[in-house]
Amino acid sequence: MNVAAFLEPADWFRSKGGPRYIQLRQRLSDGVTTGQLATGSPLPPEREIAAITGFSRVTVRKAIRSLAEDGVILQKQGSGSFIASRPKQMEQNLSRLTSFSEEMARRGKDATSRWLERGLFMPSADEITCLCLTNEDQVARITRLRLADGDPIAIERASLPTDILPNPLAVETSLYETLEGHGHRPVKALQKISAINLTDQDADLLATSPKDAGLQIERTSYLSCGRVAEFTQSTYRKDAYTFIAELRLAKEPA
Template identity: 70%
Template sequence: MSIPDFLSPNGWLQSDGGPRYLQLRQRLSEGVDLGILKAGSSLPPERELAAITNLSRVTVRKAIQALAEDGVIVQKQGSGSFVASDTPRIEQSLSRLTSFSEDMSRRGMASSSIWLERGVFMPSPDEVLALALSPDASVSRIARLRTADDKPMAIERASLSTDMLPNPLLVETSLYEVLEDAGLRPVRALQKISAVNLAEENADLLDVTPGEAGLRIERTSYLADGRVVEFTQSIYRGDAYNFVAELRLAKE
């Protein structure tokens, strides 16, 4: 059934059914439950909804605002209203150095990967700088789409010197498990987080609309003796993560 057919007022809008905005709110909610309004999809503009339902734009706006308060609809400034994604939102601590696999396992979620790249390459200028490599050195790269309970969550691109990871094919699930087995698990890291609008290629991989909000994270990890272990550049879905940091009052 099309959205205009579903929202046509014949059959659900009743003169004695209570406030009209509440009836529209209920109808839109039913559309979400039935999958007619799909998770992540945009709602028709207010003017179009008013024309379809024979309701005023004020009534339509009140119904959408009520659904937004319920978390069913997400309103984005300048973009419109969208059905909330059914992707689980994960709280990620910024004070713990863990792998994606460990994070998901701790939450009782099944993690998996789709390989995008894995091999030994000549380093880029950024990799030479981040990993403190000589220009003629080689670098091991592993790039994959990370999923949790079969939902795409992040694109992860890790670079390591071949001293740290001679054979990237050894990494099947957790990179940190391979490093730990070699006695090379990092103990600290520096992270830089920035907001991005997802380009088409990354949006397609993450199953979101191009231009959606995302998070770009660059992480450089170190051994206890100060040697660099990995340089990772990741793109996370903006609707899937909350990053949490504990702050303490500095003593003067």
């Protein structure tokens, strides 16, 4: 796709069509929607877009920044602006306790991971509290980038007592399948969902813009005996998931 030809203003700019940055923003957005601007493709530098359109660099910057805030464009410092990858949004039922691998398999998607950290470590203060450990204990920790059909979806940071997961290297795909093989499959969990702004590092891993909005889910999972088996903090792209929960009317007191 010849981006310069696509941005040629004679094809889309209207002198009475509203603010210039709005028209440029719409032109770029339309290109993404129709597939004329492919995912991952770079945009010309702001100065070149300004020269092509005849707009000021301030106008161009305002349009690009607006699209970056919406997750349409990904800005990488030192590398420029790119059309962002936007995975199809999925719904997840909060009443079902499943692993990421199981959830993706149920949807017919290929679940893959990129390992970021895996091993035995001294526990943090949060891990000591959540997993009922002591300062002398070690903790099994696995951190990975979770992908569905190649699209980055979430960063998952899981911590477990070492008697429940003595060898983190044994986890190849599904953590819950590994735990089930040792008789330690969690049967219930409590989850807390929070809105966050992504750190620069997490934004880079999730192929979105720094400080972009995201979702953080803290999950504390329990064995059938009531013991805490897992503490996981997962960071999701804002456009990857919609979480749903079924609510029932509480019975009136007798």
